[in-house]
Every structure is written in structure tokens, then in C-alpha cells.
Amino acid sequence: MTSSQLVEILTEVESRTILDKYKIPQNKYKFTTCLEDTLNEAKKLTYPLVMKVVSKKIVHKSDFGGVQINLKNEKEVENAYKKIFNNASLNNISAEEIDGVTIQEMEKGIEEILIGVKRDPVFGPVIVVGFGGILVEIMKDISLGITPLAEKDIYKMLRKLKGFSLLDGFRGSAKADLSSIVEIVLKVQEMIINEPKILELDINPLIVKEAGRGSIAVDARIVMG
Ligand code: ADP
Ligand code: MG
Secondary structure, eight states: OOHHHHOEEOOHHHHHHHHHHTTOOBOOEEEESSHHHHHHHHHTSOSSEEEEEEOTTOSSGGGGTOEEEEEOSHHHHHHHHHHHHHHHHHTTOOGGGOOEEEEEEOOOOSEEEEEEEEEETTTEEEEEEEEOGGGHHHHOOEEEEESSOOHHHHHHHHHTSTTGGGGBTGGGOOBBOHHHHHHHHHHHHHHHHHOTTEEEEEEEEEEEOBTTSOEEEOOEEEEEO
């Protein structure tokens, strides 16, 4: 066996199935494999919608033009479908290499947070929280915690973030639902303890809403080994 056969990067859809098992809140979505089904599923969801490519060949979907957001009607959904396949082919990914798409509800919140886990050979599972979304690479505003983490440890990790004030009602803006983030980190911790085959996990972004309104994962990537 080569090293590439020892690890498998799960697609968003596969990763979401595992999040579901641990009751981590996620937005409504459907996986579809043709335009007709996608249009039918879109009818059952609340606009605006988001469409994303699902392919084992594509790990960072937005790098490939594989994430189309803010779709406001059926026509835009149809166009997004065509765009996604076209963008993939521009990146030398053929239609056969695409499993399908997800059509999902677009969530609005105060901030995009990331929750990640890596297994360290010395420290064991290490949990990362930080500011997420597409700015993650530029901001690098994260805090680390070695498991097991108690609720108060997770609050401490959040308060350590340079941008914490953005979650804490900066200049009179709404406060973010911190307790929902903490609750989700605890669920992630439970997952990593129960699933020894998970090498890495990234929920990015977790869309954090106003205090009392919760947080919702809209993307996930799990690496199995
Ligand atoms: P990837 O990380 O593979 O590039 P994502 O699914 O994270 O793709 O999408 C990229 C960005 O698009 C996210 O960081 C977020 O800003 C936005 N986005 C994706 N899905 C949703 C959604 N359901 N609701 C709101 N914004 C979304
Ligand atoms: Mg993402």
C-alpha cells in the first residue's frame, strides 16, 4: 500500500453524514446528480440557495469555481449548475470525475468561524478554533487546545482570538452565539474520541449567528486514515 492509499479525503457530503451522527447543526442541503433533480430539490428549499460541486478530485471547491452563492431563483440555479461543470472542465476535471452537486440553503450570520482537529503524535487530538471562511489563510487568527477540553477551556480559546471583539458586540453590533460554538466544539471532541479513523476534521465555515440563534456548519472536510 502506498501512503496515498492510507488516507482518504471525504467529500463534503460524506463528511456531513458524520457530522449528522454527532448532531452537529448544519444547513439544509440535498445531493443531486442531474440538473432536473437539482431544480426539483431547489423547490423544496428556502431561497437564496448555494450550489457546490461534489468530486473526489476537488478538495477546495471555491478554488475551482465550484461554489455558487446567493442564487435567487430557478434560472440562477440552472445557470449555476452549468457554470460549475464548465469551471470544472476549465480546470481539466471531466464530467465523469464529478459525483454531482449539493444544493443548499444559504445561511447568514455574524461571522464565519472554523473548527478543526488534528492528531498530534505527542499531544493526541488538538482542537483549533478561529476565524474561518475564505479569509482563513490571510488572517491566521486561531487558538489551539489539547483535548480533553472542558467548556471553560473552549471559552478561553475563543477569548484568546485577536478578533474576539467581533464576536462580542464590537461597537454596539450584535453579540455572537458563543455558547453554540462551545457546544459544537464539545460535539467535535466527542466525535474525535469515538472515531479513531478520523485523522483530520475541518468545519469551515461554521456560520455563527446572534446570541440565542445558534451556529450552523455549511462546509466540512474529514480525512480518514
Ligand atoms: P470550500 O472551502 O471547499 O472552498 P465552502 O463550502 O467552504 O467551499 O464555500 C466557500 C465559501 O462560500 C464559504 O467560506 C462561505 O463564505 C460561502 N458559503 C458556502 N456555503 C454557504 C452557505 N450554505 N451559506 C452561506 N455561505 C456559504
Ligand atoms: Mg470550506
